Amino acid sequence: MRIRTRLLLLVLAVLVPAFLVAAFGIVYMYKEERAFHRENMRETVRALALVIDKEVARREALLQTLAASPTLDRGDFEAFYRYAQALAQGDAAIILHHINGVDQIINTRLPYGTPLPKLLPVARELRSRHPPDVTLITNLYMAPSGNGPSFGVQVPVKRDGKVVYYLMMGSTVKELQTVFSEQRLPREWHAGIVDRDGVLLARSKEPETYVGKQVRGDFAAALRTGEGFHEGRTLSGVPATAFFSRAPTSGWTFFVSVPSSVLKQPAEDAALLMAGISLFVIALTALAAIAVARRTARSVELLRRAAERLGRGEHIEHEHTGTLEIDAVNEAIAKAGEDIRNARASLEQRVAEAVASAERSQRALLQAQKLEALGRLTGGIAHDFNNVLQTVTTGLELARLRTTEPLAVSSLESCKRAVQRASELTRQLAVFGRVQDARLETIDPNRQLMEMASLLRSGLRADIDFQFDVPLQLWPVTVDPLQLELALLNLTINARDAMPEGGVLQLQARNETLRMQAGELAPGDYLRLTVADNGEGMSSEVLAKALDPFFTTKRVGKGSGMGLPQAYGFARQNGGTLILRSRPGEGTQAVLYLPRADRSVDTPRQDSRLPERKAGRETVLFVEDDPLVRDVVPAALQEAGFRVLCAADGEQALRMLDNGEQIDLLFTDIVMPGNLNGIELAQQARTRFPAVRVVLATGYTEQRVQLPDVRTLAKPYEVPQAVDALLDALGSR
CATH class of the missing domain: 3.30.565.10 (Histidine kinase-like ATPase, C-terminal domain)
Structure with missing residues (x-):
């Protein structure tokens, strides 16, 4: 056999399998291209179906905003009309109507106050098939005001869970045409929107001719399945393949139709191109293999270096190699590196903010602890010091009542002023403690x-x-x-x-x-x-x-x-x-x-300086744990005409009440040792002995007085103040 035959056989042995592989590749490429276009149609239609629902949702959101208007609560329909007219966009009409579905209240397409027509049956019939409190989207209808084919979105207006009105926005189908212009579909494709009755709402091509027409019967039957492909003819009679998908909210169907010739042409072109490329590749197999091997090796090396930089946290440049898959991986690595750096920066910022917040909380806690400790210290000092001042105040008043010598009177008045000054200083100390009810006033x-x-x-x-x-x-x-x-x-x-x-x-x-x-x-x-x-x-x-x-x-x-x-x-x-x-x-x-105070401004008390009011020998049970106060205050009350009994704590006072002592008034300190403080003693006395009136006194307390009709005196109090309080309590009986 000749060498050239052998070479020919060798070439044929190489070319025939290559041609067979090329033929298989052409067939495969044809199918893949066709499948790609069908999948592209599917994704486009599904996306545009959601766009339809967004258009409906935008109108529903606007209506929900209008439904919450307080002008409806007031029944101010004219103000609501102006508000709705200001929000209406384009040729849209906003209609408020009664729940009977017939009578309109306002219509922004008509001047306010003019007689309004009855509501179209399309909304009324649709509402009759659905619950009263759901949002409805109508099919296509002809607007009575001359605006042509339209559709409506209707929402209930509810108050206290009950539907009181319906609010509807009527829009022309022209507004749906923007869906097609914004999507920039291929020139050979045409798309449309079909309502639930199979009527065209919008069409990307020649809408003035086809909008409002019923789609073909076979296509209408296919649309009932919700989603899929359909092979048939368009309304203009052109053979086409259509994919359709129903929007979940509106129930309308969006479809994209591509002429069969257009759908096949890319696959055929791709097959021819693949055949030419295959012939060229067969002729240059060796060179191409070497070139591809070198390029692939270089691309893999780029990925390796990018992975190393990713591990070190360095910035990664996205280098194009010409191989889509490798470029995609390289781009993903670069994006991952950027995300890691951003996450690290965000984490560092959050840690810094958390540390700053913790430091602020710690400072606030320390401040509260300092003031709490200072409040307890000054409160205790204020309590004991006020008892001392109470003794001095009462003693000075008793001495003042028993002397008329001018020098002594002047000295006693100076001492009283000194006690008042000391009382004010004590009040300043007590500001770090708890609230003192006896010193609070509601002021203007x-x-x-x-x-x-x-x-x-x-x-x-x-x-x-x-x-x-x-x-x-x-x-x-x-x-x-x-x-x-x-x-x-x-x-x-x-x-x-x-x-x-x-x-x-x-x-x-x-x-x-x-x-x-x-x-x-x-x-x-x-x-x-x-x-x-x-x-x-x-x-x-x-x-x-x-x-x-x-x-x-x-x-x-x-x-x-x-x-x-x-x-x-x-x-x-x-x-x-x-x-x-x-x-x-x-x-x-x-x-x-x-x-802000929850009560009106207090009337200023007039401070009486002399015990002009006298008691009628009523019996006062004076309860005080401080022996100095217990020595001087009863004597002053006796000077004012009271009969005074003394107790050193709450338990002793309660025993005296239980023993049947005839007691008219209970005058008790709040802070006392033992199991009963003054407030608890007053509560028990008011419950068990309703005829006994109660007056409280305190130098400092951390417990708020919440007894109605019980007056609280702040230590050091003057004897006239105590007498007035006791007599006022008797008067309330």
């Missing part, structure tokens, strides 16, 4: 601030401009007026000292309602008092410690470090808070929040 902030204005202004230098911004209508608050005055005075003095070269200090009062939790403040109504200056300001380090007791940046002898803590303690004691905002060189704002 406007009047209180007006009275304090001259005092605050007198504490400022001439180079400071004092601005007083207090409106007339301020909510009442329940506070200790002296502590409020002291808190504002402390804030004013701090602001003054922060402006050594002068400046502007503003006191502003406002009512403010918090809708949600704000730091330490619960939602509710508050009186907001702001003391603002344009002075030196505070650094973040100083601001973090500004509310610590005894912390000060002033020189020795110029400040005690108790001004801001006193104001903060006062606000927290009354259910509010103090917020400081400051930056170096930008001044400071001290914002005091006090909760």
Whole structure:
């Protein structure tokens, strides 16, 4: 056999299998191309079906917003008409109608007040087949106002779970045409939307000709299955393959139709191209194999290096190799690297925020613990010291009643003023403790601030401009007026000292309602008092410690470090808070929040100086654990005409009541040793001996008094105050 024959046979041995493989590849390519186009149609139709539902959902959301309008609750249909007309878009009509489905109330296509036609039967019939409280989407109908083919979305308007109206938006099918223009379908494709009755709502090509027509019977039957392919003819008679999918919300069906010739052409072109490429590849098999091997090796090497950089957390550049799969993997690796870096940065930021939040919480906890410890210490001191002051006060009054010598009277009055001063100092100590009911008053902030204005202004230098911004209508608050005055005075003095070269200090009062939790403040109504200056300001380090007791940046002898803590303690004691905002060189704002009182302003008591009212020998059971107070107060009450019995604690007082003693009044201290404090004793006495009237006294207590018609005196009280309280209690009987 000749060598050329052998070579020919060898070439044929190579070419024939190659041609067979090429033929198989051409057939396979043809099928794959056809399947690809069908799948492309499927995904496009499904996506566009969801777009239809988005269009419907947008209209439904607009109607739900209108349905919640408060003008419907008031029955103000004219205001609702204007509101609905402002929200209506394009040729859309918004119709409010009765639940009978016939009578319209408003129609934005017609002027308000004009007679309205009956509602179209299409919505009424559709509603009759569905529950009353669901959203409905109509099929195509002809709008009576001349706007052509339309469709409607109807939602119920419910109040207290009951449907009271129906709200409907009528839109022309022209608005659906934008779905096709926005999707940019291939030129040979045409798409359409079919309602539940098989009528065309919209069509990408020649909508003016085909919208409103019924689709072919075989296609209509296929549409009932919900989704699938259909081989048939279009309304214009062109053989085509269509894929359709039903939108889940509206029940309408979206379809894409491609002429059969167009659908086959890409596959045939691909087959011819594959045949040519196969012939070319067969001729250059060896060279192509080498080139592909080199390119593949290079691509794999790029992936290896990208994986190494990913492991080190380095930035990865996306390099194109020309191989789609390898490029996709390379792109995924690059994106993963970027995501890892972003996640690491986000994690670091979250950790920093969490640390900052923990530090703020720790500072707040430490501040609360400091004030709690200081409150317990000062509260105990205030209780014992008030008992001492009570003894001194009553003793001075008894001495005053028994002497007329001028020098002695003058000395006694000086001593009383000293006791009053000591009492005020004790009240300042008690501000770090719990609320003292005996010292609280419901005040008119406007009047209180007006009275304090001259005092605050007198504490400022001439180079400071004092601005007083207090409106007339301020909510009442329940506070200790002296502590409020002291808190504002402390804030004013701090602001003054922060402006050594002068400046502007503003006191502003406002009512403010918090809708949600704000730091330490619960939602509710508050009186907001702001003391603002344009002075030196505070650094973040100083601001973090500004509310610590005894912390000060002033020189020795110029400040005690108790001004801001006193104001903060006062606000927290009354259910509010103090917020400081400051930056170096930008001044400071001290914002005091006090909760709005739930009762009216108290009438100021007139302080009687002499026991002008006398008792009629009524019996008072005086309960006091402090022997000094127990020695002097009964004597003063006897001077006022009472018969006085004494008990050292609650158990002894209860035994005296049980023994049948004829007792008219129970006058008891609140804080006492033993199993019964004054409040518990008063509760038992009022339950078991209803005829006995009760008056309480306290120097300091952490328990709020919640007994109706029971007056509480703050120690040290004067004898006339005690006599008035006891006689008032007798009068209430």
